[in-house]
Amino acid sequence: MIEDQVLDEARRWLGTPYRHAGSKCQVGCDCLGLVRGIWRALYGREPQRVEPYSADWAEARGDCDPLLDSARRYMRELDPGDVKAGNLVLFRWRDGAAAKHLGILTGAATFIHAYEGHSVVESALVPQWRRRIAGRFAFPETVQVRGSTSSP
16 A cells, blocks of 8 residues: 555655755655655656745745645545545644645654654654644555656
8 A cells, every 4th residue: 555655665764854955865854855755765756846945935925835735736635534644744834824844644643754953753743733734645556747657
């Protein structure tokens, strides 16, 4: 199952230092870079090019929600009751703001994420995190990348 592959790959990233806009396992990544790296490991390449971004990209872009929009474009959105380990979760820091953080569920109450000032860690999905969830998504079994189908 794809969730098992996602989970195995996410665990390989544990301990990777936090680096803004990085996406290299055991070299450095941010939360988006973690998911980009997992995607590359599973499907061979990323589904879209990621432009350079600043730490305050969500605030600078205004009313759009690019992480949530991209997740909806390439992944299957899940109802809260359908989630399981290996699914992607997106978080928004406050109501009305763009989703700005993401991680991989490792269980009903834990997730792996790249956390600024730390590294890629597994954290408890405590109420402070849980109430900020903006979306839940399943990685696809196969993906269409530039005209060819890729399977993990």
